[in-house]
Amino acid sequence: MDERNMCASADRPLETYLKGLSMEVSHNRMITQENKCGYGAQGVCCRLCSNGPCRISKARPRGVCGADADTIAARNFLRSVAAGSGCYIHVVENAAKQLKKTAAKKEPLKGIHALDRLSKLFGITGFTDWDRAGQVADAVLADLHKPIEEKMKLVEKVGYPMRVEKWKALGILPGGAKDEVFNAVVKTSTNLNSDPVNMLLHCLRLGISTGIYGLVLTNLINDVLLGESKIGFDPVGLRVIDPECINIMITGHQQALFNHLQEALVSPAAREKARSVGAKAIRIVGCTCVGQDFQVRKDACTEAFCGHAGNNYTSEAVLSTGCIDLVLSEFNCTIPGIEPICDALRIPQICLDDVAKKKNAEYVPYDFAKKKDISEYIIDQAVQSYAGRKDGAFNAANCSKALERVSDPTLKAALTRVLLEVGKSSTGRVNPMAQHGYPNAITGVTEETLRSFLGGSYRPLIDLIVQGKIKGVAAVVGCSNLRAKGHDVFTVELTKQLIAKDIIVLAAGCTCGGLENCGLMSPEAAELAGPNLKAVCQQLGIPPVLNFGPCLAIGRLDLLAGEVAELLGVDLPQLPLVLSAPQWLEEQALADGCFGLALGFTVHLGLPPFVTGSPVILDVLTNQLPDLTGGKLIVDTDVSSSADALEQVILEKRKALGI
DSSP states (O other): OOOGGGGGGGGHHHHHHHHTTTSSHHHHOOOOOSSHHHHHHTTOEEEETTTTTTTTOHHHHSSSTTTTHHHHHHHHHHHHHHHHHHHHHHHHHHHHHHHHHHHTOOOOOHHHHHHHHHHHHHHOOOOOOOHHHHHHHHHHHHHHTSTTTTBBBBBHHHHHHHHHHHHHHHOOOOBBBHHHHHHHHTTTSSOOOOOOOHHHHHHHHHHHIIIIIIIHHHHHHHHHHOOOOOOOOEEGGGGGOOOOOOOEEESSSGGGGGGGHHTTSSHHHHHHHHHHTTTTEEEEEEEEHHHHHHHHHTTTTTTTTTEEEGGGGGHHHHTTTTOEEEEEOOOSSOOHHHHHHHHHTTEEEEEEEGGOOOOOOOEEOOGGGGGHHHHHHHHHHHHHHHHHHHHHHHHHHHHHHTTOOOOOHHHHHHHHHHOOOOOOOSSSSSTTTOOOOEEEEOOOOOHHHHHHHHHHHHHHHHHHHTTTTTTTEEEEEEEEOOSSSSSSSHHHHHHHHHHHTTTEEEEHHHHHHHHHHHTSSGGGGGGSOOHHHHHHHHHTOOOOOOEEOSOOOOOOOOHHHHHHHHHOOOOOGSSSSEEEEETOSSSHHHHHHHHHHHHTOOOEEOOOTTTTOOOOHEEEEEEEEHHHTTTEEEEEEOHHHHHHHHHHHHHHHHHHTTT
16 A cells, blocks of 8 residues: 555554555545544534434524534434443443353352452352352343433442442432433434533433443453453564464454353364364454453463454454454454455454444354354354465465565565465465564553552552652553544553653553553563653563553553542542543543543543534533532643643642642
């Protein structure tokens, strides 16, 4: 591809690799889609009825029905937050169902400590671990299915007590999570709610139910099902892909659906199938958030997991290596751009959840009762695909020998790329990105493992902050996009500036995939930190950016903040802690942001949400909200001024605490 038609990437080796491909990827399409609709960007385009689409401007301040910019933007925003919340509720509901069925069948529970923790939170006792697990699952499912007028019980059991009291005072304790989503859709339909403040309060309720259930409880349920973690250092990037193995690239957010598969992949039967086609083993290649879920629990997983390759906008590169034999998806971040690459390279796709059904992919609905058969089918399809790749690689290897007679370097490079994309390998079965990424990124960080690392209490972290050795904490979370200065560019540059200011960064989401592949989660990154943070990192042997894993792990950051606040005897907004989603992408990120604002944190976005056409919404989020929840939204598209603004918030919090 012409490199002038490709957006930048903070991951320069990846950028160079993508520039050498002849196939189109998302990084190319970002350039062709540069011109954005101004009405859509401001959230003031309405197409709810056949009188529209109506577009609001100073010359046309109302739509045909009379809706103004505030009403239209609020409806659009609430619908997006509801969709994002619905995604997370779908994930936690499926996880709870898996826990309930596992308990009913008395199958192994890998995280008994996590079960003890949940049982204590919920006030559940039982004669066996399976009894308690079943009761935990029932409690979660019952709350999710309550009507909107019945408040969910677990919010008060899981939420930070001072925050729960604030939510009660504001009247934003959510009712049943699924009904909250349903009512948001109804509320925003034609000629119904036209009160932007009412709709924004509904967004906060959705944020709370999203955070407590979709984020916090999904993690803890998965800990019970899949096991907990240990802090360690592991390879990341496309280097984790071994072309001599049968490689299954996974995408999505629902690790609970892979519980049986990860065990089946290392069974004697699977090992024999791999050997029968000349492969060393069958491996899961992590990509998108579910890959980071595996990465967090790598110590608890089987050896089936080879490592995390990258985030959503790395997935096309993963496939183009020619070393992937099957794509297995079950939720979002599975971008449609992978479909033509899979078609071109004859890589089969299997989807386990109807909500993630991809074009030209086979739909194999996950069924707990049939999980053994499903795992065997996935293995057989991957083995068959590898056998075809092996034959293609053999032909490519023969052609590669012929290339030795080509003297012109430009022609040789072009022919090599053709072999890569048609024969699935440029020089036989070789990973062309075997040096991509880093060999020693930190993994396995959770609220539990970090506390354990600190000696069983967060008091040492507090002491470092009080002493000024760590100025404060920035949670850099969320997605990766291609619009905020390029692939992971805003995220990486902002993180560098924050750590240079002695602010430690905790990351969760696709941000981690970019930060670790750019080396900021390796111990050597301490050299980029300010002098005080650098000394702390070198003393502890850690990087200045800690990897909490998938976007779901934003819930773990909430738990960590709650424990620190409890030790200090303060409410969450008083902590020297800020949130940034510099490259937010999806509607789920908007639901995450509403949770952060409900918790009372300052939330920074590197791109504005689609509400800038509404003066009322902007006033509430930036001026009125601090007096309500304590939270505040900052939108800043400049890296340096964003870092300065976040530092200033931390300094103000420190001053208020007297440190």
